[in-house]
Amino acid sequence: MIDVRLIRNDLDRVRAALARRNDPSVMAALDRASSLDVRLREILVERDQLRARVNSISKDVGMLRRDGQVDQAEALQADSRQLGESEKQLAGEHDALNDRLRQELLVIPNLPFEGAPDGTSDADNPVVKGPFLPESFPDHQRVPHWETATALGILDNERATKIAQSMFTMQRGAGATLARALCQLALDRNADAHEEIRPPSLVSTATLTATGQLPKFADDAFAIERDDLWCIPTAEVPLTSIYAGEILDAADLPKRFMAYSPSYRREAGSAGRDTRGMLRAHEFDKVEILALSTPEQAPALLDDMVARAEGTIQVLGLPYRIIEICAGDMGQSHHRSFDIEVYAPGADAWLEVSSISWFSDYQARRADIRYRPVDAEGKPHKGTAFVHTLNGSALAVPRVWAAIVENYRNANGSVSVPEALRPYMRGIDLIEN
């Protein structure tokens, strides 16, 4: 969430920044938050003054009783009881207002990065690198991966649906091996700078709130209500909260993590879209990279993470482009965001295979992840500050899998295994019937 003091001290700037998101409901929430904050502070001051009086009377009562002056003590107690009543009432009002303010703040999105492009939808996202495409695609690559893969026996979505539900997938044989090889490749390529984590795939409500999915996007997540747990929609969720509620040393930053994990999404708003093949599923595998950093370190880390995701796509030899997300199309928590898209000639579509984002201190404030800042000489400042968080997919398996099946399809219907994956394929370099 954004800093309420920013709303208090520089409402115009916040309003201007959020206006770029092009969402009237956000502006309304901002106005409500602003006036709630004003009233909240009035009540806070009043409540604290009452508390101060109760505290000081109570001290006097204690002393009078010790000195045996029971009558005077009881008179003061009667006073204090009265004050206590009004204090209790004010405290209740304060807590109620505070809850309402927090609810408003939780749905107010992050301020977009000043340099992020303007725009209102994905149509306005500029291509900032590429596209890197071959001159043309032969006809044998113009076959959708679900046809090729089903024919080769490496994709069996019919049975996945029987076992679970629609929008679940199942890879078999070399297809399953290929999926796992992609994970292994992505992990190996990022192991130089990241600690590997195997996080929980089910998390608490607090954890899912920290990264921004709750309360606003509850319908997008699978809930295990009996146990008050949620299926993670991405490893970003547990990784971000590793240091929730903790204060880190500046010298330990950046902290960089990578994790393979399954990801679960209800895809509530996308029934019927991209339902074929591997393009959109309720469960998929992904390798995520993530950093906790100082504000100063964040921009360079963002570049580095984009370059890492791009490098993996390059080494797989897939056609791709990089787009920057415009202010009106950014996710709620995002400050600045880039997508890598791979071209799938069979489906004739650009597939988003990686999204790398900088969240400034938005998630860290929700998760309460702080650090002790230091000055130029390395001496600690007074106080603490929130870290910045960044994360992105190092590799999202299903869409890359799909793009490989389409781009590496041979004229006879077989699929070649990209060089970079062969070490992980138990000697399989051609997938055929």
Added chain:
RNA sequence: GGAGAGGUGCCAGAGCGGCCGAAUGGGAUGCCCUGCUAAGGCAUUGACCCUCCGGGGUCCGUGGGUUCAAAUCCCACCCUCUCCGCCA
């Protein structure tokens, strides 16, 4: 799942309902002493909120309650540890 014990500051650990934001020890930092090292002396050492910058308030696992007053009493929940049960 059953039985028991426990959750206090960076760590360990004390804490009678008021004199407790909290003893004591350790650690860390600064200064002093010391030829160097070891030892020693002194001091500092939590976070957060509001502020008319004088100050005021909150936090002893979390949330409620009792009381003029709660780390301390009561209730619920969470977590940790030990034993038993179950189990990949």
